[in-house]
Amino acid sequence: MSAITISAIKADVGGFVGHSAIHPELAAEATRQVTLAIEHGLLVDGTVNACGDDVNLVMTHRHGVDAEPIHRFAWDTFVELTRVAKRLHLYGAGQDLLADAFSGNVRGAGPGVAEVEILERPSEPFIVFAADKTSPGAWNLPLYEMFCDPFNTAGLVIDAHMHDGFTLEVHDLIDHRRAFFSCPEDIYDLLAYIGTTGRFVIKHVFRRDNLDEPVAVTSTSRLSLIAGRYVGKDDPIMIVRCQSGLPAVGEALEPFARPHYVSGWMRGSHNGPLMPCALDDAHPSRFDGPPRVVAMGFQLADGRLVGPRDMLGDVSFDRARRQALEMADHMRRNGPFEPGRLPMEDMEYTTMPEVAERVHDRWEPVAEPATAQAPAAGALAGGAAFQAPAAGARD
Ligand code: 13P
Ligand code: 13P
Ligand code: MG
Ligand code: MG
Numbered sequence: 001m002s003a004i005t006i007s008a009i010k011a012d013v014g015g016f017v018g019h020s021a022i023h024p025e026l027a028a029e030a031t032r033q034v035t036l037a038i039e040h041g042l043l044v045d046g047t048v049n050a051c052g053d054d055v056n057l058v059m060t061h062r063h064g065v066d067a068e069p070i071h072r073f074a075w076d077t078f079v080e081l082t083r084v085a086k087r088l089h090l091y092g093a094g095q096d097l098l099a100d101a102f103s104g105n106v107r108g109a110g111p112g113v114a115e116v117e118i119l120e121r122p123s124e125p126f127i128v129f130a131a132d133k134t135s136p137g138a139w140n141l142p143l144y145e146m147f148c149d150p151f152n153t154a155g156l157v158i159d160a161h162m163h164d165g166f167t168l169e170v171h172d173l174i175d176h177r178r179a180f181f182s183c184p185e186d187i188y189d190l191l192a193y194i195g196t197t198g199r200f201v202i203k204h205v206f207r208r209d210n211l212d213e214p215v216a217v218t219s220t221s222r223l224s225l226i227a228g229r230y231v232g233k234d235d236p237i238m239i240v241r242c243q244s245g246l247p248a249v250g251e252a253l254e255p256f257a258r259p260h261y262v263s264g265w266m267r268g269s270h271n272g273p274l275m276p277c278a279l280d281d282a283h284p285s286r287f288d289g290p291p292r293v294v295a296m297g298f299q300l301a302d303g304r305l306v307g308p309r310d311m312l313g314d315v316s317f318d319r320a321r322r323q324a325l326e327m328a329d330h331m332r333r334n335g336p337f338e339p340g341r342l343p344m345e346d347m348e349y350t351t352m353p354e355v356a357e358r359v360h361d362r363w364e365p366v367a368e369p370a371t372a373q374a375p376a377a378g379a380l381a382g383g384a385a386f387q388a389p390a391a392g393a394r395d
Contacts, residue, residue: 003117004044004303005067007059008128008237009074010219011111014085014093015053019133021283022050023088026081030055033077042073044303051282051294052132053092054112054235055081058296060303065115068104075102078111112136112219114239119213124300126241127252127311131274133284133291134264136173136220136236137197138274142255143168143216144194146240146247147205148183153251156184161245167211169204170194171220182208198263198346207245216240235264249297253311256293259324261331261339265289269342269350272331275324278313290328 016023027048034046034057046059057077063070078097085093099109107113118124131138145152147166155162165183170193172178181190193200205216218238242249256276265272265287272290282294296308334340341347 002062003064004120004300005061005064005070005115005117006126006239006300007061007065007070007074007113007115008056008130008219008239009059009071009106009111009113009115010054010056010130010235010237011074011078011081011096012054012092012235013078013081013096014088014090015095016088016090018091019053019288020285022053022055023085023090025084025088026050026055026090029081029084030057030077033073033080034059037073042069045305047296047305047308049130049279049294049296049308051130051279051292052235052284054096054130054132056128056130056237058128058298058305058308060300060305062303065117066105066107071104071106071113072102074111074113075106075109107221110221112221112234112237114217114219114237116214116217116239116241118241120300120303121244123243124241125243125249126239126298126300127249128237128239128296128298128308129293130235130237130282130296131262131291131293132235132282133266133272133289134236134262134274135198135234135268136201136218137194137199138262138264138291138293139218139236139238140194140197140200140202141260143202143205143218143238143240144187144191145255146252147216148187148190152254153247155247155251159245162247164208166215167206167208168202169206170200171203172200173220174199178203180211215246249311253295256295256312257317257320259320259327261327262291263342263346265291265331267350269347269352270331271339271342273324273327275328276312276317276320279308279310280313286328287332290324 030048034048037043038046044060046057049056057074061070082094096110150156167180167182169178169180201220203218203220204214206214219236221234240252242252259273259275261271262274263271275290275292277292279294282292284292295311297311298305298307331340
C-alpha cells in the first residue's frame with residue numbers, strides 16, 4: 001500500500017459580506033481548479049468547503065507533506081480566487097496572501113496548512129475541523145480532551161490499543177522551538193504550556209510507538225507574527241484520524257459539545273465561545289461571530305475522499321449551540337473590558353498600538369511613594385507595553 005497525503009489548506013481571500021462568509025463564485029472557481037488538478041493527475045481527489053470567510057481545500061495526493069507542486073497549486077488557486085474577490089469588491093480581498101509571490105511553500109506566506117502523510121488503513125475515517133474568528137490555540141483544549149482525557153475519550157480506559165496514551169508535539173510560536181509530551185505521565189507539564197493558547201499550540205499528535213506518522217495535525221500560522229501587524233486572524237484548520245486505536249469519531253467530536261472560550265472574536269481582539277455548527281450555518285454575524293467550528297467527516301477509499309459528512313450539524317450539538325449563545329451574551333456584557341477584550345499582550349498584535357500612539361503624549365509621570373515598586377514600563381502609555389514581548393518573557 002503506497003503512502004497517501006491529506007492536505008488541508010485554507011485562506012481568507014475576501015469576505016461576503018464583511019467577514020461573514022465566502023461568495024458562491026469563490027466556491028465555484030475553487031471547485032473548478034480542484035477538478036482540473038484531479039484531471040491533470042496532480043491530486044488524487046479534492047473538495048472545497050468554507051467556514052465563515054475562509055475557503056478550505058481538502059486534497060489527497062501522492063507528493064508527501066510540504067510538496068512544492070501541491071503548495072503551488074493551493075497558492076495559485078487562492079490568487080485566482082482573489083481575482084474573483086477583487087472583481088466583486090469582496091471585503092479584504094486577498095487578505096491572507098501575505099507574500100507578493102509564491103516561494104516554494106505556502107507556510108509562512110499566509111494560508112493555514114495541516115498535512116499528514118499516511119499509509120491508508122483498510123478503513124480510514126478522519127475529520128477535518130475548520131474554525132473562523134479564532135486562532136490555532138483554539139484546538140489545544142479539544143485536542144487535549146480527545147487524546148489525553150478519559151472523561152472525554154472512553155477508549156483511553158477501555159481500548160487496549162489506546163491505553164498507553166499518545167505523544168503530543170507542542171510548538172512555541174514566539175521562540176520557534178518545540179517539545180514532545182508523552183501522556184498520560186506528562187499531562188501536568190503539557191497543560192502548563194498549552195493553557196497559554198496564544199503562544200503554545202499542539203502541532204502534531206502521535207501514537208507513542210510511531211513518531212513518524214501523526215494521527216492529528218493542526219495549522220499553526222499566526223499572521224500577525226508573520227506580518228508584524230494586524231492582518232486578520234489565523235482561523236485554523238486541523239485533521240484528526242479516528243477509530244481503530246485512535247479516538248472514535250464520536251470521541252473526536254465530544255469536546256465540541258461543551259463550548260470553551262477562545263480568542264479572536266471581533267477584530268481579532270475579543271474572547272468568545274467556540275460554537276459548533278453545521279457547514280450551512282458557518283456564517284459568523286453577531287459581533288462578527290461568535291467564533292465557530294465545523295467538522296467535515298471523510299472516509300478514504302484508495303486515496304479518494306468519500307465525504308464530507310457534516311458532523312457538527314447533528315441535532316445532538318443543538319444544546320451546545322444554545323449554550324455557546326448564552327456564553328456569548330455573558331462575554332458581550334463586558335464590552336471593551338477584559339476578559340471580553342483580549343489582555344494587553346495580545347492587543348499588541350492588533351490595531352491598538354496605533355491608538356496608543358495617538359494618546360501617547362497625554363501621559364505624564366506621577367511621583368511615587370518611596371516604598372512603592374516601579375510600575376511595569378510603558379503600561380497603557382503606548383510605549384513598551386505595545387512592543388512585542390522579549391523572547392522568552394512569558395515562559
Ligand atoms: P461499532 O461497533 O459500530 O464499530 O462502534 C464502535 C464504537 O464503540 C464506536 O463508539
Ligand atoms: P477574519 O480573520 O475572519 O477575516 O475576521 C476578521 C475580524 O476580526 C472580523 O471582526
Ligand atoms: Mg476576513
Ligand atoms: Mg476568517
